[in-house]
Amino acid sequence: MLSFQQPAFYQSSKCFVTHGVxxxxxxxxxxxxxxxxxxxxxxxxxxxxxxxxxQEVFEVVQDKLLKDEAIPQYKRxxxxxxxxxxxxxxxxxxxxxxxxxLSEGRRGIDNVFALKSGHLTxxxxxxxxxxxxxxxxxxxxxxxxGIKPRWIVEIxxxxxxxxxxxKGYDRLIYASKNAFSDPMTWLFCNMTSRVPDxxxxxxxxxxxxxxxxxxTQDIDALVPTLIPPADTSEQTARDKLEDFSSDVYEWLSxxxxxxxxxxxxxxxDPYLSIYRVPDGSQSAKVCxxxxxxxxxxxxxxxxxxxxxxxxxxxxxxxxSTTTFSKGLAADNTECTFLRPPNSSGEYLVWEVKSHE
Numbered sequence: 643m644l645s646f647q648q649p650a651f652y653q654s655s656k657c658f659v660t661h662g663v664x665x666x667x668x669x670x671x672x673x674x675x676x677x678x679x680x681x682x683x684x685x686x687x688x689x690x691x692x693x694x695x696x697q698e699v700f701e702v703v704q705d706k707l708l709k710d711e712a713i714p715q716y717k718r719x720x721x722x723x724x725x726x727x728x729x730x731x732x733x734x735x736x737x738x739x740x741x742x743x744l745s746e747g748r749r750g751i752d753n754v755f756a757l758k759s760g761h762l763t764x765x766x767x768x769x770x771x772x773x774x775x776x777x778x779x780x781x782x783x784x785x786x787x788g789i790k791p792r793w794i795v796e797i798x799x800x801x802x803x804x805x806x807x808x809k810g811y812d813r814l815i816y817a818s819k820n821a822f823s824d825p826m827t828w829l830f831c832n833m834t835s836r837v838p839d840x841x842x843x844x845x846x847x848x849x850x851x852x853x854x855x856x857x858t859q860d861i862d863a864l865v866p867t868l869i870p871p872a873d874t875s876e877q878t879a880r881d882k883l884e885d886f887s888s889d890v891y892e893w894l895s896x897x898x899x900x901x902x903x904x905x906x907x908x909x910x911d912p913y914l915s916i917y918r919v920p921d922g923s924q925s926a927k928v929c930x931x932x933x934x935x936x937x938x939x940x941x942x943x944x945x946x947x948x949x950x951x952x953x954x955x956x957x958x959x960x961x962s963t964t965t966f967s968k969g970l971a972a973d974n975t976e977c978t979f980l981r982p983p984n985s986s987g988e989y990l991v992w993e994v995k996s997h998e
Contacts, residue, residue: 657993659891660681661870661883662989664989665987669947672944677991678977678979681979682963682979685963685965686965688964689934689937691962692931692932692963693707693949694928697860697929699953700859703931703948703952707945707948714938715852717830717849717851719828720827722826723822724823726757730842731842736760737799737804739759740833742757743755743757743830744829744936746826747826750765753770760798761799766792768792770821770822774822776795776797776813778796779794780793781794797810833940853933858929858930860927861929862906862907863905863925864905865893868958869982870982887992890990891992893920894978937963958985962976962978975995977994
């Protein structure tokens with residue numbers, strides 16, 4: 643793994659790249675260990691996913707990924723934190739650890755609540771933290787004077803102490819009644835196909851949202867060499883891989899942004915942009931498929947499995963996911979996967995880690 647980090651007093655986000663070989667993907671036994679699977683699973687709330695692939699294989703994935711039953715759904719619902727932590731909703735959804743929930747608000751500014759796999763995380767200002775009476779820890783840049791202090795509280799709702807009558811649970815319920823009693827808008831995603839009957843979410847009148855994919859086809863692009871350099875000496879191989887991965891990641895990012903800089907025949911004034919597609923690039927048609935919404939890591943994994951089992955083994959593709967916000971320090975906020983052409987399991991994964 644390589645890290646593209648420049649030392650500085652004010653640390654920026656860090657990008658790591660991994661070059662490796664993965665085993666055979668069996669859809670009957672979905673992989674969960676090792677990269678790239680752990681890199682995508684480390685993300686919490688994905689709001690954008692981009693798939694880049696050659697135009698000639700677009701129809702191959704069209705039926706598999708773009709049909710109605712494959713389109714991911716999520717819900718928008720108004721609930722108080724007390725509603726989430728009590729009743730049938732808590733027992734049927736939260737205790738089972740099968741849902742993702744994210745409240746409205748901006749981390750670092752507002753009070754924000756997040757639920758993933760039965761784990762509750764609260765990002766609180768000092769006033770709310772003191773009113774709640776819960777045990778947490780400081781959150782944010784240390785020693786940054788002039789900014790209101792923030793706190794983070796993390797609670798495992800799957801713990802045996804999280805039942806009525808236990809001190810830890812009763813204290814949390816007290817906080818939800820007295821410090822966080824106002825209703826708020828949540829995004830809700832069920833990571834499984836199992837829905838309780840009757841559904842405890844129904845009384846809150848949720849709004850169903852669909853992440854309909856958008857497609858951009860026949861992009862007449864200059865495509866750089868996507869095959870990693872052959873190994874030579876250890877230091878030379880490292881230097882070559884760093885240059886190669888930097889160039890390819892930059893090109894993939896420009897494709898995701900639909901920048902005209904990667905188009906064939908682009909003649910931008912160098913005073914406005916000094917970017918040039920790497921030497922050795924060839925003209926080819928590519929396409930891009932984008933999903934936006936509230937996507938789960940389980941959907942990400944299943945989409946990757948579908949790509950491996952559907953696309954020809956010689957076809958290259960890139961799949962990228964981006965989370966809602968930076969979250970905690972060292973969180974995996976963006977992940978990009980590339981399978982080079984004519985590859986037998988070879989891959990590259992770029993992980994962008996957030997900072998505080």
